[in-house]
Amino acid sequence: MRHIFPSTWHDSGVLPYAAYLRVYEPLTAFAPRDQEMWTGYAESRDRPRRAHALEVEHGEAVRRLMRVPPMPAPEQESPNAYLRRLGDTLYVCPWQSRLRSWLAFTSFRGTMSLKLSDRFVPQTVAERTADAFDRFKRYEHSLRTNIRSSTWHVPTPWFVPFDSAERWLVLGAEQTESTEHSAPTTTAPPRNMLYVTSMAQARRRVARALVVIRRHVGYVPTLGEVEDVGRWLEEFHPHSLVELDYGGLVHLMSDEMLQNDQSVAEIATALGGLDNGQEELAFAMYQRVIARWRSVQALQFAN
Numbered sequence: 055m056r057h058i059f060p061s062t063w064h065d066s067g068v069l070p071y072a073a074y075l076r077v078y079e080p081l082t083a084f085a086p087r088d089q090e091m092w093t094g095y096a097e098s099r100d101r102p103r104r105a106h107a108l109e110v111e112h113g114e115a116v117r118r119l120m121r122v123p124p125m126p127a128p129e130q131e132s133p134n135a136y137l138r139r140l141g142d143t144l145y146v147c148p149w150q151s152r153l154r155s156w157l158a159f160t161s162f163r164g165t166m167s168l169k170l171s172d173r174f175v176p177q178t179v180a181e182r183t184a185d186a187f188d189r190f191k192r193y194e195h196s197l198r199t200n201i202r203s204s205t206w207h208v209p210t211p212w213f214v215p216f217d218s219a220e221r222w223l224v225l226g227a228e229q230t231e232s233t234e235h236s237a238p239t240t241t242a243p244p245r246n247m248l249y250v251t252s253m254a255q256a257r258r259r260v261a262r263a264l265v266v267i268r269r270h271v272g273y274v275p276t277l278g279e280v281e282d283v284g285r286w287l288e289e290f291h292p293h294s295l296v297e298l299d300y301g302g303l304v305h306l307m308s309d310e311m312l313q314n315d316q317s318v319a320e321i322a323t324a325l326g327g328l329d330n331g332q333e334e335l336a337f338a339m340y341q342r343v344i345a346r347w348r349s350v351q352a353l354q355f356a357n
Contacts, residue, residue: 069109069112070301071205071206071305071306072205072206073203073301073303074202074297075202075296075297076136076147076297076299077147077296077297078137078145078146078147078296078297080146080291081145083294095137104137107134107136111149115151123179124175126175127159127183127187128152128155131152132150132151134149135147135148140295145294145295150200150201153197153199156187157199159183206351207347207350210279213321214321215255215256216251216256216298216318217259218316218319220251220318221247221249222247223247223312246304250295251296252293253290253292253296256287257288260280260287261284264277264280264284266325267328306350320339320340321339323339324343
């Protein structure tokens with residue numbers, strides 16, 4: 055389960071080996087009551103700061119699962135969010151820990167036999183969790199989440215909405231690169247890899263990629279995956295920000311690997327090569343990305 059069953063957790067504070075695709079909506083996209091709530095939250099001194107937010111979020115999930123019996127989803131929705139500011143505009147990406155946990159738990163049970171899933175979560179607990187989710191769905195028509203997560207790798211379609219110039223790479227105090235869109239709200243973690251872009255740019259790049267793939271490749275699994283990202287982006291305010299965060303995956307990659315990781319640029323080059331009739335270039339760039347992330351994903355089975 056991508057959210058409620060973390061891939062790793064250590065007392066040293068190493069983050070889960072997962073990447074995240076997030077959408078930050080401007081404060082004006084929320085209902086007046088929520089605008090007041092998030093404004094107060096942004097001014098609070100007690101909220102988790104960006105440098106430790108992933109650690110806090112993951113720690114909450116671990117404590118729920120260490121309970122006897124385990125708690126697949128929190129009893130209440132999280133009051134926390136990731137925040138960004140550009141000029142005078144506050145952008146908010148709610149954690150939605152309860153909704154994300156429900157969705158992850160539903161997916162988990164749907165891909166595993168009942169007998170095996172009961173070994174993780176007792177049937178009575180699983181049924182109570184499912185009933186709570188059903189009650190929620192009766193009153194909430196949208197199951198949209200602002201955060202998507204992927205364990206052990208970054209899905210190839212997640213690179214499509216971004217440009218290589220939008221990278222924010224932090225390897226330590228001396229080595230950083232940034233852009234105007236990627237200034238964090240607080241001090242960044244010691245190792246971090248982010249891409250941040252505007253929603254307009256993200257949608258434009260996804261739409262362009264879909265045209266190229268349909269024209270030159272036809273239906274392939276990647277097409278459906280890019281379409282899914284495009285549909286998801288269309289659900290949000292048009293003036294939102296979109297962020298790709300390598301999260302804990304940076305701990306699986308050396309400084310040199312992170313510096314040399316040009317997956318966004320390589321996917322863009324592959325799409326450009328397809329559109330210009332340079333099939334060999336397109337294939338080489340695409341395979342380079344696939345090979346890079348296949349080697350990272352293979353660490354899941356290392357001991």
